Amino acid sequence: MKLLHLSDLHIGKRVYEFSMLEDQRYILDEILGIVDQERPDGVLLAGDIYDKTVPSGEAVQVLDGFLTSLADRGIPVFLISGNHDSPERIAFGAEIMSGRRVYVSPVYDGTGRSIVMEDQYGPVTIWLLPFLKPAAVRHVFPDQEIGTYEEAVRTAVDHLDVDTGMRNVLVAHQFVTGAVRCESEEVSVGGLDQVGVSVFAPFDYVALGHIHGPQHVGRETVRYCGTPLKYSFSEASQEKSVTVVELFEKGNIKISQIPLKPLRDMRKLRGTYMEVASREFYREMNTEDYVQITLTDEEDIPEGIQKLRAVYPNLMRLEYDNRRTREDREMEAGDHEKEKTPMELFEEFYELQNNQPMNHEQKELAEYMIQKILSGEAGA
Known part of the structure; x- marks a missing residue:
C-alpha cells in the first residue's frame, strides 16, 4: 500500500505580510501532478491545514479545490486538525465527505477515528488523532491523572483498540521529543508540549505534522514530512518534499521523498x-x-x-x-537590566531566541513559574 504523507499546508498564511495563497495554489497543483505519477492508495494530511482557526474565504476555496481534485481522482484522503486549526470547523461535513472517501478526524471524544484499507498483504488500519491538549483528554477521562501532553497522548493511544498483530498507521499532530524546530512554528514555553516517541510504539508508521522540517524521530517510521513551502528564513536551506510511504508485509516499510519546486523560493x-x-x-x-x-x-x-x-x-x-x-545588540542585551522585571527580561529573551513574541498562554505560564521561583515554592 502506497501513501502520500503531507502536513502543515498553513493555507492562508502570510509571511512578513506577503500572502502565500498564490504559492500555495501552485504547490498543491504540483502535488496533484505527483499524485498522478505515483497513484497512491491514499493521501495523509497531518494537521495545520489552515494557518488560522478562522480561515479566510479564499483559503477555504483553496482547500476545497485540492480535496475535490483528489476525490475526483478516486484517491482517499485522511485528514486531521492541527494546533492552528479549529477542530470543529475542520470536522464540519465530515460524514458527507466520507461518502467521497475524504475521511476527517472528529472533535476528540475519546475514541479516535479509524478506517480499514485492504491490499494484497491484508488490512491496514489508518487511525486519525487530531492535535491534543491535556485539557481535551482530561475532559473525556476525568478519573485519570493527565497533566502533561505526553500523558494526554499516551492516554488517547491507550484507549484506541489497536491490534498490533496487524499493520497500523497513525496520523497525528504533536511535538515529539528530539524533533528540530524552525522559527515559523508555534513554540511552547519550556518544551511543555513534548511527547516521547515511545507513545507511538503500537503503530507501524506514524505520519506526523507540526514540525516544518522533514525528519524522523526515534525511528525511521515516526516521521515529519515538513511543510510543502518555506515559511521562514530559518527554512531557507531546506529542500521541501512529499514523503511517500509504501507498506508491504508487516514490518516491511519503504520510505522515499519527492522534491517539490516552488513558484518562488x-x-x-x-x-x-x-x-x-x-x-x-x-x-x-x-x-x-x-x-x-x-x-x-x-x-x-x-x-x-x-x-x-x-x-x-x-x-x-x-x-x-x-x-x-553589533554594538547596538550588545548594548540592548546589557542595558537597563537592573531596571527590568524578571518577566520583562524573560519576554525579551524568548523573542530573541524565537523571533516572535510570547502569546497570552505562554505569558501566563511564565508569570506563574517566575512567581513560584521568587517565592521559593519551586524547590519545595
Missing part, C-alpha cells in the same frame, strides 16, 4: 548595497524569489528597501550587519 542574500544591487550578483538568480537581504555597509542606505525592491520585488526583510548594529 526563499533565500538569504548578504553583501554591500552595491554588491547585491549589481547585475553580476543577481544575473543567475530568480529575482522573483522571496529574499532576506543583510547589508554590510557601515552606513544605512536611504530608502534602501524601496531601492532594492526595484531588483527584488519580493524582498521581505532588510537587515544590517555592521559595527553599529
